[in-house]
Amino acid sequence: MNILLTGGAGYIGSHTCVALIQAGFTPVILDNFSNSHPAVLQRLQRITGQALACERGDVLDTPWVQDVLRRHRVAGVMHFAGDKAVGESVAQPLKYYRNNIGGAVSLLEAMQAAGCQTLVFSSSATVYGDPASVPITEDFPRQHTNPYGHTKLVIEDMLAAMGVADPLWRLGVLRYFNPVGAHPSGQIGEDPAGPPNNLMPYVAQVAVGKRPHLNVYGNDYATPDGTGVRDYIHVQDLAAGHVAALQALLGRGESFTVNLGTGQGHSVLDVVRAFEQASGRPVPYQLAPRRAGDVAQCYADASLAQSLLGWRATHSLAEMCADAWRWQSGNPNGYAPSNE
Numbered sequence: 001m002n003i004l005l006t007g008g009a010g011y012i013g014s015h016t017c018v019a020l021i022q023a024g025f026t027p028v029i030l031d032n033f034s035n036s037h038p039a040v041l042q043r044l045q046r047i048t049g050q051a052l053a054c055e056r057g058d059v060l061d062t063p064w065v066q067d068v069l070r071r072h073r074v075a076g077v078m079h080f081a082g083d084k085a086v087g088e089s090v091a092q093p094l095k096y097y098r099n100n101i102g103g104a105v106s107l108l109e110a111m112q113a114a115g116c117q118t119l120v121f122s123s124s125a126t127v128y129g130d131p132a133s134v135p136i137t138e139d140f141p142r143q144h145t146n147p148y149g150h151t152k153l154v155i156e157d158m159l160a161a162m163g164v165a166d167p168l169w170r171l172g173v174l175r176y177f178n179p180v181g182a183h184p185s186g187q188i189g190e191d192p193a194g195p196p197n198n199l200m201p202y203v204a205q206v207a208v209g210k211r212p213h214l215n216v217y218g219n220d221y222a223t224p225d226g227t228g229v230r231d232y233i234h235v236q237d238l239a240a241g242h243v244a245a246l247q248a249l250l251g252r253g254e255s256f257t258v259n260l261g262t263g264q265g266h267s268v269l270d271v272v273r274a275f276e277q278a279s280g281r282p283v284p285y286q287l288a289p290r291r292a293g294d295v296a297q298c299y300a301d302a303s304l305a306q307s308l309l310g311w312r313a314t315h316s317l318a319e320m321c322a323d324a325w326r327w328q329s330g331n332p333n334g335y336a337p338s339n340e
Helices: 011-022 039-048 062-071 086-091 093-114 147-165 199-207 235-251 268-279 303-309 317-330
Strands: 002-006 026-031 053-056 076-079 118-124 170-176 178-180 214-217 232-234 256-260 285-288
Touching: 002 011, 011 026, 011 039, 011 235, 026 062, 062 093, 076 093, 076 235, 086 093, 086 147, 093 118, 093 147, 118 147, 118 235, 147 170, 170 235, 178 199, 178 235, 199 214, 199 268, 199 317, 214 268, 232 235, 232 317, 235 256, 235 303, 256 303, 268 317
Parallel strands: 002 026, 002 076, 026 053, 076 118, 118 170, 170 256, 178 232, 214 285
Antiparallel strands: none
16 A cells, blocks of 8 residues: 655654555655755665655645656555744744645645545644643644744644545644654664754754754743753654554544654753763753743643554653664764765
8 A cells, every 4th residue: 555755755754654664555755855865765775675666846746746646546645744943934934834834735635636535644732832731632722832833733724624625534633742763773863954953963963073062942941940841752653653543544534633742741951861871972051042932841641642543652761862872873964975
């Protein structure tokens, strides 16, 4: 069964490709490589022993996406493609509205025309904005504190409207929290273009000597140590969640929205200490002002995903850091050609 992954060469998409193959599916990657590297295709082949089909192009090109869906006889789609940096979305909102919302509209139009109505959507905990309390359940009020979060919220509403208009749509919305870590092989991992926008790759680059120190944005939040608290989830657990979501849609055919997280929050300084232990390297840091759009704490109640999908996160923070360090230390320049 062929499954199309938009943004499939990216961080989460590439790990999900491996999980899909292990579950008996055939992934087809669609990527324009604007924030990913073609070298991931060779890495995936090493891990899986299979060459993956890859279509190079942009999800905004609706007729082309429709053609890809038909040529590969795609049974379902996982939509990862999009921009994801909170700070950048505040500085460049139009880029986010065009690429994220426009890309989703284009994909849905192509899927409708091709008769493919099964979609797993990569949403985000940012749709909860600054939550009034934690842990966060799926029925919490939705809001947004930045344009990135707004795009995810709008796309969720769009999918809900599609489901009302045509009950044949099978839609799985996955609100995931903070993906970290890497495949245990060390072959694939997070390789941000330019300075990382997320904590773990920045910490890893400091530990490996690529950056002099970590900036800790804010130490005056209402959290145990004053730094931001997040629900960090191993990318391997996240990939397994996507496969479980797809299997549920193909099996029961009922749409759903679930959180994918561990249910436990860790502060920035918790992550720094855990990474120092995993790497045996110091991670010097400096305090900096809060960033626009950041919230104090955000972690999931993931019990609905366990009851609906039979899924739960199993990897610890120590495992997340160990796998991230194996990737970073073995690939200090990410997927740069010097590592191939």
